[in-house]
Amino acid sequence: MAGMISAFLRLDDFMAITILVGGQWGDEGKGRIIDLLAERSKYVVRYQGGSNAGHEVHIGSDVYVLHLIPSGILHSGKVCVIGNGVVVDPVALVGEISELRKRGISVTSDNMAVSDTAHMVMPYHKILDELREIRKGKLKIGTTKRGIGPAYADKVSRTGIRLQELLRPAVFREKLRMRLAENNAVLRSYGAKPLPFEATCEELLRAGRFLKPFICDSVMLLHQAVAQKRDILFEGAQGTLLDIDYGTYPYVTSSHPTSGGACVGSGIPPNRIDRVVGVVKAYTTRVGEGPFPTEHDGALGEKMQRIGDEFGRTTGRGRRCGWFDAVVTRFSRMINGIDELAVTKLDVLDDMPELKICVGYRVGPKLYESVPSDLEALKRCRPVYQTYPGWRTSTKHIRKFEDLPKNARLYLEAISRHTGAPLSIISVGPRRDDTIYVKS
Ligand code: IMP
Numbered sequence: 001m002a003g004m005i006s007a008f009l010r011l012d013d014f015m016a017i018t019i020l021v022g023g024q025w026g027d028e029g030k031g032r033i034i035d036l037l038a039e040r041s042k043y044v045v046r047y048q049g050g051s052n053a054g055h056e057v058h059i060g061s062d063v064y065v066l067h068l069i070p071s072g073i074l075h076s077g078k079v080c081v082i083g084n085g086v087v088v089d090p091v092a093l094v095g096e097i098s099e100l101r102k103r104g105i106s107v108t109s110d111n112m113a114v115s116d117t118a119h120m121v122m123p124y125h126k127i128l129d130e131l132r133e134i135r136k137g138k139l140k141i142g143t144t145k146r147g148i149g150p151a152y153a154d155k156v157s158r159t160g161i162r163l164q165e166l167l168r169p170a171v172f173r174e175k176l177r178m179r180l181a182e183n184n185a186v187l188r189s190y191g192a193k194p195l196p197f198e199a200t201c202e203e204l205l206r207a208g209r210f211l212k213p214f215i216c217d218s219v220m221l222l223h224q225a226v227a228q229k230r231d232i233l234f235e236g237a238q239g240t241l242l243d244i245d246y247g248t249y250p251y252v253t254s255s256h257p258t259s260g261g262a263c264v265g266s267g268i269p270p271n272r273i274d275r276v277v278g279v280v281k282a283y284t285t286r287v288g289e290g291p292f293p294t295e296h297d298g299a300l301g302e303k304m305q306r307i308g309d310e311f312g313r314t315t316g317r318g319r320r321c322g323w324f325d326a327v328v329t330r331f332s333r334m335i336n337g338i339d340e341l342a343v344t345k346l347d348v349l350d351d352m353p354e355l356k357i358c359v360g361y362r363v364g365p366k367l368y369e370s371v372p373s374d375l376e377a378l379k380r381c382r383p384v385y386q387t388y389p390g391w392r393t394s395t396k397h398i399r400k401f402e403d404l405p406k407n408a409r410l411y412l413e414a415i416s417r418h419t420g421a422p423l424s425i426i427s428v429g430p431r432r433d434d435t436i437y438v439k440s
Pocket residue numbers: 025026027052053054141142143144145146147148149237238242251252253254287288289
């Protein structure tokens with residue numbers, strides 16, 4: 001075990017420039033860990049995705065679900081940045097800011113900024129997302145219907161509209177007119193109603209007037225922060241296996257939730273990054289379609305779903321559940337360069353008589369120790385498990401690694417060993433202080 005459990009970690013150890021990524025299929029409990037790390041960083045930055053994310057943070061008895069705004073907003077004195085790699089639904093962002101303000105959270109241009117080069121999720125993107133899913137039938141991806149895929153597609157096709165355009169109404173009207181003509185034709189081809197120009201334009205310009213104080217050159221803002229040696233935390237959304245390149249394509253999201261995405265989505269170069277923290281759940285979940293080798297669709301999966309409250313915070317869908325997949329997290333460690341692992345929701349497993357960790361996949365006679373790049377092989381693979389005894393006692397109140405039941409420690413050490421990354425944080429409940437910082 002030497003070297004697998006890191007030396008005693010305090011929050012200070014995470015500072016400098018840190019990227020936090022999801023090591024599975026999203027929903028790893030990143031919001032929970034970001035909230036802890038944000039306490040000591042000055043800047044918290046989203047770099048990809050959009051309002052498909054749903055980062056949940058519990059503070060006392062209050063629960064906050066953040067879709068676009070970085071979770072750092074729940075701490076005072078932070079600067080939250082929505083980077084250029086994010087696709088922003090301006091109307092949703094206005095709604096999120098207003099909702100936070102209603103709940104007494106200050107959101108001003110002093111503590112929040114959004115990149116002027118971030119592309120917008122337009123109303124037609126959301127409708128098309130839904131229509132395309134319906135048309136795909138059995139082959140649907142199970143998207144969140146937040147318009148993410150169509151918005152990134154327009155960005156890459158160079159037909160997107162960026163937030164800066166909202167600040168120049170005349171330019172915006174012209175671009176929208178062109179884009180709406182084309183997209184309305186597509187909507188009609190699906191048998192859907194076209195969008196009215198004036199009402200659509202006015203709704204977006206209204207959002208633009210609201211967002212004007214927040215819209216800025218985020219690349220310069222972040223480089224100033226780097227020059228001033230500020231601590232920066234990059235907040236990944238979704239997870240590695242949902243990455244457009246490294247995930248289970250086409251059952252993925254349309255951005256790069258991996259650590260490389262943080263550089264492209266913010267303008268901070270790779271040689272400025274100090275560490276990468278991977279977040280994994282103590283078991284595995286997935287929402288939406290696509291292969292999931294350790295999935296349990298029977299009683300065990302239902303039990304995990306119930307105890308872990310595994311329902312999507314953006315769509316309310318039940319998450320598919322199964323055993324911890326070390327093949328997936330090994331792959332994530334490799335792709336992201338994960339230095340430390342944060343393991344969340346250990347307490348959900350408190351009642352299990354025994355636990356399994358998937359350490360390889362078998363497809364016919366072939367044994368895979370890494371995620372096969374061939375989707376058809378991945379669909380057919382059978383997990384190879386190692387079994388661990390359960391601990392059958394509550395871990396919720398525990399705050400020190402050495403106070404965990406022996407079997408829980410063995411299980412965590414196995415996760416660390418099979419993934420190849422030291423553990424730094426374990427969460428045993430939803431609240432801020434339900435946390436164990438790992439000692440060797
Ligand atoms: P999209 O990002 O809405 O296009 O959805 C593509 C896939 O990513 C679907 O399987 C979604 O369920 C999944 N997905 C998107 N965002 C999240 C998230 O925040 N957590 C978990 N899964 C997500």
